[in-house]
Amino acid sequence: MTLLPKNPCGTPYLILAPMEGVGDRCFRKAMASIGGFNEAVTEFIRVPSNAHIKSLAKVYFADETAPIPLAAQLMGSDADLMAEMAIEIERKRAPRIDLNCGCPSNTVTGKGAGSSLLRDPELLHQIAKSMVQAVSLPVTVKMRSGFEDTTLFKENLLAAQESGISFLTLHPRTKVEGYGPPANWDLIAEAKSILKIPVVGNGDILKVEDALKMLQNTKCDALMIGRGAVINPFIFHQIRAHFQKVPYQPQWESIVRYFEVYFSEISAEMPTRGKINKMKQLMSFLFKGNAELLKRRDAILTSAYTDLDSFLNFAMPLLQEGWSFSN
Template sequence: MLSVDRLPPPLSQGLALTALAPMQDVTDIHFMGVIAHYGSPDYFFTEYFRVHNSSGLHKHILRSITENATGRPVFAQLIGESVDDLVRIAVALSHYPIAGIDLNLGCPAPRIYRKNVGGGLLRDPDMIDRILGALRDAVKGRLTVKMRLGFDNTAHLDRILDLINRHHINLLSLHGRTVKEMYHSDVHYDLIAHAVQRVHCPVLANGNVTSAIAAGAVLAQTGAAGVMIGRAAIRNPWIFQQTRQYLSGQPVTTVTLAAVRNYIERLRQVATTAAIPERARVSHMKMYLNYIGQSVDAVGAFLSEMRRAHTETELFGTCDRYLLSDPDQPFALEPYPGLVARPRAETAHAAIAS
């Protein structure tokens, strides 16, 4: 039986915890393996299992648990509002090698929150109380929550934080924006710091943790037990290793453009198959490259040219020109100001990520 009062040990004792944020359509078994190759976080979280009255255990998400070769614990995330079905799926998942059950109270995608799930539930603390109470009774191991500060304001924040305490949640991952703020506003680190003081469990600070230096600054400002990193880990899979190095006073690994090209090739090999049409393979790779490209060149020429590619030959030819013409040039630790990712779809940006 899983311990309900202790989290799995971190990779480096005495340092802050790190976690890869779950991102729908991104953090599958393949991407987790790629991240692990460059330096695992302390914890992984699955894409969310969508829970309703006819739902089961989605096979492609279940692979992130049953085929996990990262050497690190994986939490299984659920999203839904049907109390009985959330309990049913949580109990079914408890028979697999998971670190715990995580409840999604943060997804900001309109098509999700309009169904009163994910971030939509932040409008209804009474329903959150019912869900957490039922899950706490049913889950004998760890129960964790990933949430935002509120739906369109923070009026319910303290009440929901008190529910985190009442139901003995083991870990809270808190994105420092409301649902309506999406990813556009400044992150309210002061409210994450407030949550750290109010709840009894460890808190992972989430939102704009774009580098190891940023992680250190967020930890200092919030007093959180650790950081959860999402989109920045797509751009820079070395970020967890670099964060441990920075926090322990070691030199931070310098990443070259040649190393980034190797990372892209690794993504290509594990994320696409010949059975998928070329157009779909190109589109899938562009989703990753929209993030990676933010640190390739300051003017965004790589992003602009990459987005115009229609074939794999064009796409990877662009990668070669920009990344291998001066392969020893450092890859920027932070994204260049003004260069933003353009997601493939709503879900690639939304999930419960950074």
């Protein structure tokens, strides 16, 4: 089975990136209502102890973003626990399991997980291999280009490949770089030249032209997009439209549905004030991509409504008024 099959007309396989805090279940479901991507990935699921395995009791990966598959991402540093969790995830019908080797958070790296694994290719190898051996699902790795620098870049790539993983996603910034400098796409090209397994390119794709440039410059096998999709939820459709040589006009109705799905998902989870703030967070990303919306940003983000209906009655017409797509 090809894991990263091309879409019609040579469109690359498109993955919605894992984004802890922003790209949660509510966002993934809202994005699934717009569609255009081939696969989504959960934010990292910490595996510090098997207590977390029990917390997965109600999760079914086959349901959440259906019909778009949702892969599970695990983060931890204990090979046995990671294998145990991988087995549990397989029971929950996820299509693949990804090992996080990129999270820069010090609370994470302090425990030896996330990007800390990039300081120890042997441990990275051991964890990925124990996951690969524990399940029949494809196991993959998502990594940054290094911890402090890229000295171990090649070792880490090979350690991952030799563990038997199916593909590797590269976000080419080091842990120390955080999100500061631009993603170094040359490293994606380098990974392609070193590895036999497919490489998914990730980092700083904000518009169709960026996607085309990354494909052309790196020869990567598929694309993963994170912040670009929060700013512009239609980016995947726009990339497809480019390859299919058809016009694509994002519809206001799709944005309304996007917010509706988002609301309905958060409704059960939080108090009204929390819901409004979460809504504002999502809207604040949307503003970044559109000059007209940006002009209305402050009015929406500083509004003091405390009930959801009043907030929506105020914010949605403003959004609609400013809605003009720049792509």
